[in-house]
Amino acid sequence: MNRLLKHREIFLALAILLVLVLVTIRFPRFAQPGNLLTIFNDSSILMMLALGQMTVILTRSIDLSMAANLALTGMIVAMTNAAFPGVPIPVLILGCIAVGGVLGAFNGVLVWKLNIPPIVVTLGTLTIYRGLIFVISRGAWVNAAQMSPDFVALQRGAFLGLPILSWFAIVVALLFWLLMTRTPLGRSLYAIGVNPTASVYTGIDVGRTKFLAFTIAGAVSGLAGYLWISRYVIASTEVASGYELTIIAACVIGGVSIAGGIGTVTGVLLGAIFLGVINNALPVINISPFWQMAISGSAILLAVILNARGERQKGRVILKKAEAA
Amino acid sequence: MTDTTTRHLPNRLDNPLRSSILSWESLLIAVAVVIFIINSFASPYFLNAYSLSDLTFNFTEKALIALAMALLIISGEIDLSVAAIIALASTLMGFALQFGADTPALVAIGIGTGIVCGAFNGFLVTGLKLPSIVVTIGTMSLFRGISFIILGDQSYKGYPASFAWFGQGYVYWVISFELVLFLVMAVLYYVLLHRTNFGRRVYAIGNNDIAAQFSGVRVARTKFILFCLTGVMSGIAAVLLTARLGSTRPSIAEGFELEAITMVVLGGVSILGGAGSILGVVLAALIVGLVTFGLGLLNVPGIVMTIFTGSLLIIVIALPILFRQWRNRRPA
Numbered sequence: 001m002n003r004l005l006k007h008r009e010i011f012l013a014l015a016i017l018l019v020l021v022l023v024t025i026r027f028p029r030f031a032q033p034g035n036l037l038t039i040f041n042d043s044s045i046l047m048m049l050a051l052g053q054m055t056v057i058l059t060r061s062i063d064l065s066m067a068a069n070l071a072l073t074g075m076i077v078a079m080t081n082a083a084f085p086g087v088p089i090p091v092l093i094l095g096c097i098a099v100g101g102v103l104g105a106f107n108g109v110l111v112w113k114l115n116i117p118p119i120v121v122t123l124g125t126l127t128i129y130r131g132l133i134f135v136i137s138r139g140a141w142v143n144a145a146q147m148s149p150d151f152v153a154l155q156r157g158a159f160l161g162l163p164i165l166s167w168f169a170i171v172v173a174l175l176f177w178l179l180m181t182r183t184p185l186g187r188s189l190y191a192i193g194v195n196p197t198a199s200v201y202t203g204i205d206v207g208r209t210k211f212l213a214f215t216i217a218g219a220v221s222g223l224a225g226y227l228w229i230s231r232y233v234i235a236s237t238e239v240a241s242g243y244e245l246t247i248i249a250a251c252v253i254g255g256v257s258i259a260g261g262i263g264t265v266t267g268v269l270l271g272a273i274f275l276g277v278i279n280n281a282l283p284v285i286n287i288s289p290f291w292q293m294a295i296s297g298s299a300i301l302l303a304v305i306l307n308a309r310g311e312r313q314k315g316r317v318i319l320k321k322a323e324a325a
Numbered sequence: 326m327t328d329t330t331t332r333h334l335p336n337r338l339d340n341p342l343r344s345s346i347l348s349w350e351s352l353l354i355a356v357a358v359v360i361f362i363i364n365s366f367a368s369p370y371f372l373n374a375y376s377l378s379d380l381t382f383n384f385t386e387k388a389l390i391a392l393a394m395a396l397l398i399i400s401g402e403i404d405l406s407v408a409a410i411i412a413l414a415s416t417l418m419g420f421a422l423q424f425g426a427d428t429p430a431l432v433a434i435g436i437g438t439g440i441v442c443g444a445f446n447g448f449l450v451t452g453l454k455l456p457s458i459v460v461t462i463g464t465m466s467l468f469r470g471i472s473f474i475i476l477g478d479q480s481y482k483g484y485p486a487s488f489a490w491f492g493q494g495y496v497y498w499v500i501s502f503e504l505v506l507f508l509v510m511a512v513l514y515y516v517l518l519h520r521t522n523f524g525r526r527v528y529a530i531g532n533n534d535i536a537a538q539f540s541g542v543r544v545a546r547t548k549f550i551l552f553c554l555t556g557v558m559s560g561i562a563a564v565l566l567t568a569r570l571g572s573t574r575p576s577i578a579e580g581f582e583l584e585a586i587t588m589v590v591l592g593g594v595s596i597l598g599g600a601g602s603i604l605g606v607v608l609a610a611l612i613v614g615l616v617t618f619g620l621g622l623l624n625v626p627g628i629v630m631t632i633f634t635g636s637l638l639i640i641v642i643a644l645p646i647l648f649r650q651w652r653n654r655r656p657a
Binding site: 062110114115116117119120121123124125126127128130131132133134135139237242245248249252258259288290291292293294295296297298300301304305308 | 403449453454455456458459460462463464465466467468469470471473474476477478575579583586587590596597626628629630631632634635636638639642643646647
């Protein structure tokens, strides 16, 4: 059992399975393939965002501004679409990724060049980005009637039986898997998290790598901005308010260590799916959605307790403070 | 007789005027004065006793939390769950009200909830040795989540007038109870941090908790107490806020944690721990209050104000760093 606990992904997959089985015993239709695909599709945006967040957390940083970035980019793309319905959707999507990337890079520059702690930087930009949404929209909403049919339809279409939104998540997940396991940048991200001082001596530019991590997280937030708005067909100042914590929750549940250096793409995907399963199961077993917040809070606490057990057994790091300096 | 007596060493430490001019607190005072002057010119309604009294309601509840949060951050920990503690404390007070609780009972429940929540955070961080940022993100969802379970989309109303006094009452003329309480607490926290052994230990832990442990400081117990203090202050803030608003919704005090942390960091407390002062935090609270109130008089919506507080947070931290980088580059 203890060995099993160390394998976070297996443990998490079993936990997801357990929830599925428990709910299915009472409501057999819950586990139908169609519903499972719906759950996957519902978790898609969270998966992508959590992968972006993992990139940042691996480097011992944190990005609290992702949800605000998503909402700001979403508002920009919605207003662009409302004003110029002729702009092709692929161009809009690339634009979203670029805008989100710039917003993320802004975090990155402050962390890289000025050495301001990431939590302070992103706390600041979180409020700034949120406020900017109100400024550019003057507090108004962009609703379904103002969006072009293509804008809304694209991600709802299906390809090989899967909604396009799910395909976005699959492609993004593959890209992240390649980044983490097959590129020098991926190795640097882990190296910095495990030991920043040693990384410097290995020739890794710690600041620059953190900057890239924030830019990647920003670009993902931007992409999620389009997907979110076209899915829920409303752009307002309040979009995804407080969602930054859900993103971090998915990471922590997925086994990403907040102290950096530990985390896998598979784990994060399972973390996001776990939250998706819970959210979908609650209404089925007739529990008020108001329970959702307390349940994900408990899941975070449980996950972090389990994470700490797994990490402590490694116990190699001595003189932690000296390394951090 | 030897040349050591004649050798002149510039003693930068021993220059009270220079160090007080360049200190963070004097910078904050300057900023506060500038914003005060701008405000008086920008709006004709700013400069009178009643406006200035209203101003204090703007920041006292968050500033009360910021006082305790400052100590916690100096010790190298953080508590993101403070606003959620307010929500839970307020909800439980409203819940008790339905069973006819009177004012002393309501206050006791509010503050008691704060202590219990703070102790829970403290236990998870010090007892189970978990990172405070994740723990308090978790308890943040948990505490507010419990409020949502109890209240759903409902709200509690009908608090007694004697209870409302805590949030709306005046001690003398335009001096509100909230302001007096804040000033008393500020003095208490000043003494606690800057004039007691406990305060020295907080700094020691923040600078190097391993060294502090080896010097005989009970690190875990001290941190536990700090979490409890933050919980108590959140409970007190819950009493004030609930009394002021006269109602409880589960979404009460949303975003307070960010504003309290902004005050602490703006006040010169290092987010990495080990440095900071209560005077700085009090000044920062005043600045945040002045900015938001001044903008409010100019009919700037609340959400736009957050741009200013967010920028203020980043700029005030970035400027000294940029200045240091520029100064270091010159001789080279």
